[in-house]
Amino acid sequence: MAIKPVDNKNQELDINKIRISMVLIKGIVLFLVINLVFTATGSSSIGRLSLYNHIFPGRLRLPFGENPSQAYNFSLDNLDAMFASHVVSGDRIKSDEFRVFVIGDSSTWGILLKPEETISGLLGAENLICDGRSANVFNLGYPTLSLTKDVMILAKAMQYKPDLIIWLVTLEAFPNDKQLTSPLVANNKDFINQISRDYELQLGLADQSRSSLNIYDKSIIGQRRALADLLRLQFYGVLWSATLIDQIYPTDYEHARIDLENELVFQNMVPPELREDELALDVLAAGERIAGDVPIILVNEPILISSGENSNIRYNFYYPRWAYDQYRNYLSNYSSGHKWKYVDLWDIVPMGDFTNSAIHLTPGGEIILADRLIKVIKTDVCKK
Secondary structure, rough: OOOOOHHHHHHHHHHHHHHHHHHHEEEEEEEEHHHHHHHHOOHHHOOOOOOOOOOOOOEEEOOOOOOOHHOOOOOOOOHHHHHEEEHHHHHOOOOEEEEEEEEEEEEHHHOOOOHOOHHHHHHHHOOOOOOEEEEEEEEEOOOOOOHHHHHHHHHHHHHHOOEEEEEEEHHHEEEEEEEEOHHHHHOOOOHHHHHHHHHHOOOOOOOOOOOOOOOOHHOOHHHHHHHHHHHHHHHHHHHHHHHHHOOOOOOOOOOOOOOOOOOOOOOOOOOOOOOOOOOOOHHHHHHHHOOOOOOOOEEOOOOOOOOOOOOOEEEEEEOEEHHHHHHHHHHHHHHHHOOOOOEEEOOOOHHHOOOOOOEEHHHHHHHHHHHHHHHHHHHHHOOO
């Protein structure tokens, strides 16, 4: 009986096919395991990994921008990644340090202002001594007008142990229908749901009992945009560390309007009454509960008071006089029942010290605001 020769070539091909199949299977299994771990821990855990405060210096403001190629900065929705890139997360808490967190809108963040020109930068340069400790001031403002956005940032910031919170607000951030319109809020519904449950807020979310994200949304594929943004943020850290530029400073821009429309409507409300139940005053109370024993200075921030056309019925582009005057009364009365220190600084900055908005100040306007706040801090917070 003839013995067939062994086809070594075919055997090798079969073995290679088996090896390739095993590698593919192992690769698929590994990908599924990684994806399951990622889904279970969430992209926020990945967001805590950052080159900032390690290889690059921490940013002085939370990331925000629309032209990263020039500003070396851009907006993203991952709160953990935003805080991980900020200097507050890399600053080791010292026993002789009095930590001041400043929260608010774009005027607090500092549109058209360099970091040292913002209210945070000016307060930090004052070398305040509080309770025998040197004040270290952190800018945690973020553009868009929404008290809920402020509270969300405050809730995330509490892990960094503030000793004082300065919260700058304006009427445009108070209407109920503005609370969820900030993209940062709209894209962090799980966190907003948690805050709503913990602090008994009614923020109008459809279902506060379940996560707004399904398994696919939480997977690597579903989070590919968030991961790409995280990598981009690290990339722009190279340019940020080399230049310390985080926004564009145009030499020419459209200034805030002085001549105003003959219009009395504010947020679909008409005179004579600004409905108090249309304002999210309870969000202020939630911020107070989040802060716990940490003192809050609540500031009604300066607004432009026009002397132009129709200035007899409107203060500026945002506010008819009847609505803003009632808001000031509501805020003052509401504050009297709470433990924060309320300071109304709405009219302290001259019309010429505003830039492209009725709430954005020039460097000179910021100095006026800082001087007043320094007096409040020294009198009501810092022991002499």
